[in-house]
Amino acid sequence: MPELPFIQVLVENLAPRMTGRTIRHVHLASPSVLKTVEPPLSETQGRAIERVRRAGKLILLDLDGGLSVAFHLMRNGRLQVAPARVSGQRSPRPSKDVALIMMLDDDQELRFVEIGPKKRAALYVLPAEGMFEREPLQGLGLDPLSDEFTPERLKDMLAQDAGQLKHFLTLQRYITGIGNAFSDEILWAARLSPFVRASKLAPEEIATLYQGIRATLIRGLQEHRQAFTGNLPTKEPLQLLRVHRHGGEPCPRCGTKIAQVLYAEKETYYCPFCQTGGKVYADRRLSRLLK
Numbered sequence: 001m002p003e004l005p006f007i008q009v010l011v012e013n014l015a016p017r018m019t020g021r022t023i024r025h026v027h028l029a030s031p032s033v034l035k036t037v038e039p040p041l042s043e044t045q046g047r048a049i050e051r052v053r054r055a056g057k058l059i060l061l062d063l064d065g066g067l068s069v070a071f072h073l074m075r076n077g078r079l080q081v082a083p084a085r086v087s088g089q090r091s092p093r094p095s096k097d098v099a100l101i102m103m104l105d106d107d108q109e110l111r112f113v114e115i116g117p118k119k120r121a122a123l124y125v126l127p128a129e130g131m132f133e134r135e136p137l138q139g140l141g142l143d144p145l146s147d148e149f150t151p152e153r154l155k156d157m158l159a160q161d162a163g164q165l166k167h168f169l170t171l172q173r174y175i176t177g178i179g180n181a182f183s184d185e186i187l188w189a190a191r192l193s194p195f196v197r198a199s200k201l202a203p204e205e206i207a208t209l210y211q212g213i214r215a216t217l218i219r220g221l222q223e224h225r226q227a228f229t230g231n232l233p234t235k236e237p238l239q240l241l242r243v244h245r246h247g248g249e250p251c252p253r254c255g256t257k258i259a260q261v262l263y264a265e266k267e268t269y270y271c272p273f274c275q276t277g278g279k280v281y282a283d284r285r286l287s288r289l290l291k
């Protein structure tokens, strides 16, 4: 699933294409993608796009007259901008992937597509007033790149959570934008075990975790900017990850083989030497099958 660096670069590269444009017409090809009823989607037509921004993993289009549209890409949702199709012209992409088309006043269109059979991507139309008290923005935690995210705030968040550190990082109610991939990258950078209890971290471990979060996301953002050079990101660049999805490869720091384990339905990658004091965790699902 796209995480903060990918979404941020998508927003940065979408903004010059969308800001100031007027939405001429909206076509909802896949009604199930729309998760709100009021205000209706048709209310977006004729409105200008004032701002494109990110909230956690969500992409927001702020329209004039106090309306916003929120896109949640989930795993396979993507946003594309392309020249508008003339009616009757054959689409180059199978139409079943296109969930929504927003025609703009410059003969370009924004397409919300979702590839694959599992349809989980989501679209919300929200009144700007009080939008952060509504789904899907309600309850979102702090942006880890914002000034409000400090070591003290992180310490308070950790103290509240009884779960394991990897899970804590991906919850969105404490820190937004981090998912399965970047939680592995951050914990590897901070040399911390994904399985340690969040509330049990020592003060110096909290400091390294804070550094790990900031440094990993800032570097990820810079690398994503370079990789996409002004284009809208589509495929997640696995080569920009150090340990996630690199199981069995040498740790870039110490050369130990990166271990992987299925944990809470998520593939977790870590270096046993750098992060878990040499301990390699058994994949419970796998050990059961091997018995």
Ligand SMILES: [Zn+2]
Pocket: 251, 252, 253, 254, 255, 256, 271, 272, 273, 274, 275
């Ligand atoms: Zn290592």
